[in-house]
Amino acid sequence: MSDAKFYITTAIDYVNSRPHLGTAYEKVTADVIARYRRLRGDRVFFLMGNDEHSLKVEQAARQQGLEPEAYCDRMEEAFTEVWKLLDIDYDDFIRTSQERHKRAVAELLTRIHANGDVYQADYEGWYCNGCEAFKNEGDLVEGRCPDHVGLELAWLKEKNHFFRLSRYQDFLVEHYAKEADFVRPEVRKNELLELLRGGLKDISISRESASWGVPVPFDPDAVVYVWFDALINYVAGVGWPDDEARFQSWWPADLHLVGKDITRFHCIIWPAMLKSAGLPLPRAIFGHGFVNLGKDRMSKSLGTIVDPKALVARYGADAIRFYLCAEATFGRDLEYGEDRLAIRANSDLANGLGNLLSRAISMLIKYRDGVVPAVPTDCASAAVTARAIEDYRRAMDALDLKGGVEAAMSIVIHANKLVDDEAPWALAKDPSQAERLDRVLYELLESCRAASVLLGPVMPTKMRDLRLALRCEAEAPRLEQAAFGGLAAGTRLEKIAPLFPRIDPPEES
Ligand SMILES: [Zn+2]
Structure with a gap:
């Protein structure tokens, strides 16, 4: 029996679209890991949540004639309904518009500011509304974001607050060397080390023009950049900064489970933020693969999504969970096929x-x-x-x-x-x-x-x-x-209905 604690998180989801099987993959696998840890006897805390501060969310709300708050309430219902259908047993569901989260964002920014890691400067650059991120010239393919080829990039010029990420390059390289399991799988770690060795640039952490977000504590006219804001949910979710005892009992996170496309935020920016704020780093970050449909990643913008609700209705949550765990090595992409x-x-x-x-x-x-x-x-x-x-x-x-x-x-x-x-x-x-x-x-x-x-x-x-x-x-x-031998002699059993009824194979499409 173990008395270890295990704090596991998933990425929080943008609520500009409904969850699909690709989104569900991460939550299902996190739930399997959390349940396994409980089976081992660990004390487990499993945090999930929604990422509500972003221009995309605000736009999606306005398109439906709703205030962002009302829209986000609806989307929380839509998400948690799917998570319940898939039997996902999280301990808490954080939303970045909640007071507890805003308190944590304000406190963390105040700390890194006090530590001399924030400065103001003009910013100009290509901004991808799909990624909600500025793109480096070198990352563009024919003038477009490689992940959002269908979107025009916007040239933005604003006065922004910057985080001195460059200061943490050596610290991170050393940390990667010291903590062998910090970033997994190995292929992700190698990508990030290459990025790190290439040098880190300071990053913009505020937006001047946005209104839906957390105000920058030392500049109330600006709001915190959505990515910087979102990462802080992992400490807010265990009581930071208001409940020190609770925070101490769970932090550092034992595992951040995230998609392989957002490891840079979690394995480089987030640890630097924590270090600057004087908080311990998470123990491990795992970048899982995508669920692909045909040759492409399942994605709403490509129109290649599978609705988990329809699948649950046909196969039941357990068969889907089994399939998602058994079909592909965890960390690699899963080639989805209903057959x-x-x-x-x-x-x-x-x-x-x-x-x-x-x-x-x-x-x-x-x-x-x-x-x-x-x-x-x-x-x-x-x-x-x-x-x-x-x-x-x-x-x-x-x-x-x-x-x-x-x-x-x-x-x-x-x-x-x-x-x-x-x-x-x-x-x-x-x-x-x-x-x-x-x-x-x-x-x-x-x-x-x-x-x-x-x-x-x-x-x-x-x-x-x-x-x-x-x-x-x-x-x-x-x-x-x-262990073998647990079934007691003398127990009387009765006939049962089939545990897993046979399913007709899907029609050829
Ligand atoms: Zn993009």
Whole structure:
């Protein structure tokens, strides 16, 4: 049992559009990691939220004839509805228009200003409204932002406040060297190190012309640049600066989970801001890959999005969560295909785990009146389970979610093979094989139970159903409970409906 704390965050989302499967990927995987940490016995705090201060948000609100506040209230409902449908169990949901967040932004700016890291200067440059960021000339492709080729860049000239990011270059290079796990995966770390070694420029942190945002505490006519504002949610979400005890109990964050496109903000600008403000740095930042549809990233501006609500209606949250974890190595891009999702739902879940459970219970009812037999637990399945738990723990600790799922499924695969090899229906015909049949039945049921503990973070609802079918404790088991032999002899089981009904494959499109 561990008494470690684990504070995990996701990026907060712009509310100018509704969440799609690409947005959901990050939240689902963060939820799986948070649930795994709870399974390990850690004290977990999982923060999500919405990013409400941006010109895009203000424009989206005005287009609908709403004040930004009213628009953001509606979008909070739209987002949290999807997160609930996907069974995402966050502890807090922060919104950057909340007072607690504005207090933190004002305090952090006051501190970095007092530390001599803020100065005023004129700023001129190409600004991408898609990124909400100034672009370096060198990053443009044919005069356009490579991430928003459909948008005209705007040439902006304003008096801005600047943050002396350049001052933190050496500090960051040293920090990367000292803390091997600070930025993951390795490919992201190497990109950022290259950026760092190329030299850091000071960055503009205020906008003169905007009105929807947090006022700069030492210049009330300006508002804080949306990115600078947004990052501060991670400390505001655990009580900074007003609740020192709460802040101390959670900060530093153990994991910021973010998309690979925004690692620069999280791995360079954010640590420099914290250092300047005299706050500890997060322990780790992980840049996950995109969900691609065809050759492109799922994105609203490209019109390539999949609605998670429609998918949940068809497949259920658990099958989608399973697919998102199992389909791609975490950190790389996931090539989405509904056919692949349907295959996973049918082969791994309906035929693999669901069918194993149904058959094991049916045979127990048929051959043993539904009563779990007493057997010795030093069998092949016990060894397979022990190895699976080890592999699972190692994979999940390393954020290898695919590896974690595969370790758990190795128990299911072994048990299904046991059915074929032992043919319990044949053993049942031979009274001299009674003990052997007892053992096989127990191994099958116990394999289902052990797998349900390991797969609980990935499929919380279905694994709860599975444990209930086995008359086990439904809620929040600990990882140790996956150990073989937990199913009590004498337990009486009853027939169940299929855990994962088969799904017709999607029509060719
Ligand atoms: Zn852009």
